Amino acid sequence: MFDEATCICPTCKRKFETSDIEAKREELEGNFNSNKAKKLKENIAEGKSTAAKIEELKSKNESLNKKIEDEENMLAATKKSLETLQGKLNSFKTEIEDPEEIKYMKQEIYSLESQIQSYKKEDTAELNNKKEELQEQLRELDKQLAHKEVNEKAKERIKDLEEEEIRLSEKIAELEGLEILSEEFIRTKVELLEEKVNSKFKYVKFKMFKNQINGGLEETCEPCINGVPYSSNLNSAAKINAGLDIINTLCNHYDINAPIFIDNRESTNKIIDVNSQIINLIVSKDKKLKIENQIDILEEAKKIGKQLEKNK
Known part of the structure; x- marks a missing residue:
């Protein structure tokens, strides 16, 4: 709010002329509107940047989820192959004459088990860690976005209240004008009444x-x-x-x-x-x-x- 009581000369303490006060008011209102527009522009740019980050992180999260799903499918296929080989191994009889084939099959089984363990210990854990990091970043960005939304709502409310203040000020000025006219009417009526009485x-x-x-x-x-x-x-x-x-x-x-x-x-x-x-x-x-x-x-x-x- 602009306080006209502050518009006094710091040296002689004399109140400024009306034209100077109006010029000062226009200057302050211009600066206020300029700063307000600048801050609004910065907030919009920052909001767009945050939204872009969120979309990027969501895209990365979806990509990691797809990769985890592919790895899990590959793991399931490997387990299935292992089960198949294990079944074949169990179907052999002890009297098989070719021990080299059994040895080969055992090596394949061992290799497949190693791959399974590797998937479990390394790939899945790393992907899950990355996924957790991305989710944490998303949660943090959601918090920031929520704060920005609250700030934007507060600014909108302030704007609404400022507009309401202007509307009420105009209404008050209108009512004060009517009050002045009413008082002038009453004074004129009183003067006419006194004049009529005193004429007697x-x-x-x-x-x-x-x-x-x-x-x-x-x-x-x-x-x-x-x-x-x-x-x-x-x-x-x-x-x-x-x-x-x-x-x-x-x-x-x-x-x-x-x-x-x-x-x-x-x-x-x-x-x-x-x-x-x-x-x-x-x-x-x-x-x-x-x-x-x-x-x-x-x-x-x-x-x-x-x-x-x-x-x-």
């Missing part, structure tokens, strides 16, 4: 999803004011106006109006326009609860403002 509001913008570290999307519903999330350190005035904007939108959608209570109203100088009645709750030094209309409050605020101007 004047002051607040809702963030419906947030990006995760792994690149995915997490559902949320966070109101933001000028890009600042409501849950963060947002000032009181911004929070009050955000709430009023949301109330306005809901009132318009459901076609209803209801009084709106604003707590800590003294912390806000200006609020956005609303169609509902506003009830401001303000902190004061009075010991009793005071209920004033908006005009009184405005008058009081003007007085406080004038007093502040004089103090300056």
Whole structure:
């Protein structure tokens, strides 16, 4: 496998350019394929040589077997001749007058017995030894051939796995491409949804999803004011106006109006326009609860403002 993490400059430790990495990949793949083809060619040549040796040894073995068979046939014929002569010898009577013929026949018998012993002690033993040597060589070659067959099967399996790896890599790349398209579709859909929701509001913008570290999307519903999330350190005035904007939108959608209570109203100088009645709750030094209309409050605020101007 080609590891791109190894493609870095040994001096500055900077990763090579993409074009350099691709060139290196092509060079390594070319060398790998060249070496693989060379080894395959050598294995084929060695296999052919081994097969030729096996055929040669088998031929020699068959020749020796034929020779042994011929010698055994000759031995059988010699034994038969010996038996014939022995029979003739036994058929002679003791009163035979020509002892030279008997002597000749005994010599023939002795000669034939010597030949039989010679065949048994020399020719057959030598041939059997050669036969055993050839059989041992054949067994050794069969072992080598079996190892080569296992190696060839292993190489074929490796080739199949490499092809499967390429196929799976292509499939993974295809699925990753579909995943990217799916994420882009979801993001586009989310953006359209946020745009549609936010078009209903004047002051607040809702963030419906947030990006995760792994690149995915997490559902949320966070109101933001000028890009600042409501849950963060947002000032009181911004929070009050955000709430009023949301109330306005809901009132318009459901076609209803209801009084709106604003707590800590003294912390806000200006609020956005609303169609509902506003009830401001303000902190004061009075010991009793005071209920004033908006005009009184405005008058009081003007007085406080004038007093502040004089103090300056």
